[in-house]
Amino acid sequence: xxxxxxxxxxxxxxNLKVHFPVRGGFLSFKPKQxxxxxxxxxxxxxxxxxxxxxxxxxxxxxxxxxxxxxxxxITDGSIEVNGVNFLALEGKALRQARPNMQMVFxxxxxxxxxxxxxYDILEEPLYTHTKLNSEARTAKIKATLELVGLRxxxxxxxxxxxxxxxxxxxxxxxxxILDPKVIIADEPVxxxxxxxxxxxxxxxxxxxxxxxxSMIFISHNLAVVKYISxxxxxxxxxxxxxxxxxxxxxxxPLHPYTRALVSAVPIPDPKLERAxxxxxxxxxxxxPLNPPKGCAFHTRCPLAFDRCNVEQPKLMAHSGGxxxxxxxxxxxxxxx
Amino acid sequence: MEPILELKNFQAHFYTRRGxxxxxxxxxxxxxxxxxxxxxxxxxxxxxxxxxxxxxxxxxxxxxxxxGEVLFKGKDLLKMSDNGLRDLxxxxxxxxxxxxxxxxxxxxxxxxxxxxxxLIHSKISKKDAWKKAIAALERVGIPNAxxxxxxxxxxxxxxxxxxxxxxxxxxxxxxxxxxxxxTxxxxxxxxxxxxxxxxxxQKDTGMAVVxxxxxxGVVAGLADRVVVMYAGHVFEEGTAEDIFYKSAHPYTLxxxxxxxxxxxxxxxxxxxxGVPPDLSRxxxxxxxxxxxxxxxxxxxxxxxQARHFAPGHESFCxxxxxxx
Numbered sequence: 001x002x003x004x005x006x007x008x009x010x011x012x013x014x015n016l017k018v019h020f021p022v023r024g025g026f027l028s029f030k031p032k033q034x035x036x037x038x039x040x041x042x043x044x045x046x047x048x049x050x051x052x053x054x055x056x057x058x059x060x061x062x063x064x065x066x067x068x069x070x071x072x073x074i075t076d077g078s079i080e081v082n083g084v085n086f087l088a089l090e091g092k093a094l095r096q097a098r099p100n101m102q103m104v105f106x107x108x109x110x111x112x113x114x115x116x117x118x119y120d121i122l123e124e125p126l127y128t129h130t131k132l133n134s135e136a137r138t139a140k141i142k143a144t145l146e147l148v149g150l151r152x153x154x155x156x157x158x159x160x161x162x163x164x165x166x167x168x169x170x171x172x173x174x175x176x177i178l179d180p181k182v183i184i185a186d187e188p189v190x191x192x193x194x195x196x197x198x199x200x201x202x203x204x205x206x207x208x209x210x211x212x213x214s215m216i217f218i219s220h221n222l223a224v225v226k227y228i229s230x231x232x233x234x235x236x237x238x239x240x241x242x243x244x245x246x247x248x249x250x251x252x253p254l255h256p257y258t259r260a261l262v263s264a265v266p267i268p269d270p271k272l273e274r275a276x277x278x279x280x281x282x283x284x285x286x287x288p289l290n291p292p293k294g295c296a297f298h299t300r301c302p303l304a305f306d307r308c309n310v311e312q313p314k315l316m317a318h319s320g321g322x323x324x325x326x327x328x329x330x331x332x333x334x335x336x
Numbered sequence: 337m338e339p340i341l342e343l344k345n346f347q348a349h350f351y352t353r354r355g356x357x358x359x360x361x362x363x364x365x366x367x368x369x370x371x372x373x374x375x376x377x378x379x380x381x382x383x384x385x386x387x388x389x390x391x392x393x394x395x396x397x398x399x400x401x402x403x404g405e406v407l408f409k410g411k412d413l414l415k416m417s418d419n420g421l422r423d424l425x426x427x428x429x430x431x432x433x434x435x436x437x438x439x440x441x442x443x444x445x446x447x448x449x450x451x452x453x454x455l456i457h458s459k460i461s462k463k464d465a466w467k468k469a470i471a472a473l474e475r476v477g478i479p480n481a482x483x484x485x486x487x488x489x490x491x492x493x494x495x496x497x498x499x500x501x502x503x504x505x506x507x508x509x510x511x512x513x514x515x516x517x518x519t520x521x522x523x524x525x526x527x528x529x530x531x532x533x534x535x536x537x538q539k540d541t542g543m544a545v546v547x548x549x550x551x552x553g554v555v556a557g558l559a560d561r562v563v564v565m566y567a568g569h570v571f572e573e574g575t576a577e578d579i580f581y582k583s584a585h586p587y588t589l590x591x592x593x594x595x596x597x598x599x600x601x602x603x604x605x606x607x608x609x610g611v612p613p614d615l616s617r618x619x620x621x622x623x624x625x626x627x628x629x630x631x632x633x634x635x636x637x638x639x640x641q642a643r644h645f646a647p648g649h650e651s652f653c654x655x656x657x658x659x660x
Binding site: 056057163165166193194195196197198199201202205220221222223224226227247250260261262263264265266267268269270271272273274278280281284285 | 378379493494495496523524525526527528529531532550551552553554555556557576577580581590591592594595596597598599601602604605606607608609611612627
């Protein structure tokens with residue numbers, strides 16, 4: 001499903017930055033430093049598309065998700081949703097716009113109030129954002145529970161009475177109850193066992209198709225992202241280093257970091273797995289407090305050359321424009 | 337070949353207020369010298385508890401070892417005195433855990449932690465223990481090992497901390513290394529480094545490695561033989577090839593099919609319906625019954641006996657043919 005060329009973007013993120021100030025210790029005279037968790041991210045989310053956002057811990061993928069939701073303060077940049085500048089909204093206008101975007105979190109144990117029944121959890125957004133009467137609210141809750149594969153019986157229960165997978169269904173129902181246009185799912189299956197994970201992935205896919213939603217699916221798991229996404233963006237130290245359609249990204253990864261990531265994912269097939277050539281990345285992620293100059297990946301990159309130490313690469317179109325990559329080695333054809 | 341570690345019908349239950357949780361219920365498998373045995377299972381399958389319980393690393397009560405034998409070089413660990421077991425644990429049988437930050441002491445310099453196993457288990461001087469620890473750090477690829485000895489755990493990254501843990505396990509030259517989800521907390525690129533390291537060390541030392549994981553990909557890369565666990569039981573055992581290409585148990589097959597993978601296109605993932613059972617409410621039959629697409633009436637009566645498919649390949653299922 002290649003939606004990028006057909007549908008206009010429902011959300012347009014431009015040069016988004018989320019910087020966190022870090023203070024030194026008590027009575028410290030160290031200069032104030034900043035962690036550039038998200039540092040100039042531009043992305044379009046097409047209508048009806050699932051955009052996967054992958055990267056390792058600390059790359060800023062969750063911060064980006066929360067930033068788009070305006071759950072944390074944005075330092076710079078713009079977010080347009082349906083043509084409206086979401087960052088300029090305040091007060092009542094912001095409250096009215098919020099139902100358009102909803103979030104599903106990783107840990108359904110922590111993101112559902114243990115002292116509220118499922119009914120209360122689902123009713124609260126309806127109270128706050130709609131003028132539905134009690135009957136209409138009940139009908140909406142019933143329909144949404146059915147949509148996520150739960151029986152209406154479940155409404156009377158508390159979160160602890162459910163298993164992890166069922167609880168994630170409740171969290172998804174809560175995200176859907178206000179008929180959002182965009183869902184941001186932050187590691188929604190990472191705390192689940194393999195046998196349950198597939199159920200939730202299929203549910204998300206099915207709901208997305210049925211309701212025509214757009215979704216940003218954040219995960220560290222490349223196999224999961226491949227399964228669910230139409231298009232995938234790879235993040236490293238606060239920046240997007242590569243964006244491509246799903247098949248293209250795995251068949252023809254261009255950025256050396258993406259290549260290393262893809263080659264490091266274990267494949268559940270002993271003969272294949274043992275015969276594979278790994279592209280090994282040396283060392284660990286550099287500190288985001290003090291990111292390397294130039295390309296952030298050059299300290300670990302097998303292809304790095306002098307230009308990478310000084311200049312920051314920008315996302316450049318490759319093979320027809322849908323595949324974009326930020327790498328000088330690719331730009332200058334030094335990949336082989 | 338004589339196995340170095342052998343579990344025979346091992347049972348460990350938790351006695352809780354809510355009832356008896358049969359975490360490990362009749363487990364048998366062997367670990368041979370020089371091999372890597374992968375133990376795969378989901379959370380609650382008993383894959384970790386098994387090892388923690390016979391090594392007496394869990395509080396008892398609530399844990400109670402109900403029966404069976406755990407033979408290390410022919411000697412039953414369950415019949416050993418606490419002192420006798422202490423001599424083996426951390427020396428001949430070493431263990432590494434998922435979260436290196438919680439298994440290292442944050443208040444102690446890592447050098448002091450690394451020499452501890454040898455000071456306790458071997459009659460060598462502090463100086464020699466220090467030398468051995470530095471050698472172990474070098475072996476696991478910690479740059480500047482001597483300087484690293486006087487640093488604290490928080491000064492290392494996650495991957496480096498896991499290397500320190502592995503070094504600590506290696507200082508006493510163990511014969512069996514139990515690695516409990518050693519890469520689960522790590523990023524994929526770092527995971528690849530640690531798995532390569534484990535593979536190299538296993539080859540060099542010839543020790544037996546028990547690799548406990550939920551990740552089928554990790555097992556495929558490292559394990560010679562695989563044990564698949566579910567709800568405290570072994571469901572299937574065989575070589576990696578048997579398990580991945582000729583799965584004989586419906587659970588193994590369903591698990592493999594429902595795992596997203598990057599190398600092949602997957603239209604729609606077949607799912608395993610339902611959820612793992614409550615271990616305090618297990619019947620006498622097969623615990624997978626509710627979720628199994630091959631279930632028969634007989635499955636409810638009694639947990640099945642092993643059915644042999646090839647030498648060393650057995651499945652605990654009433655199915656006579658391999659499921660498709």
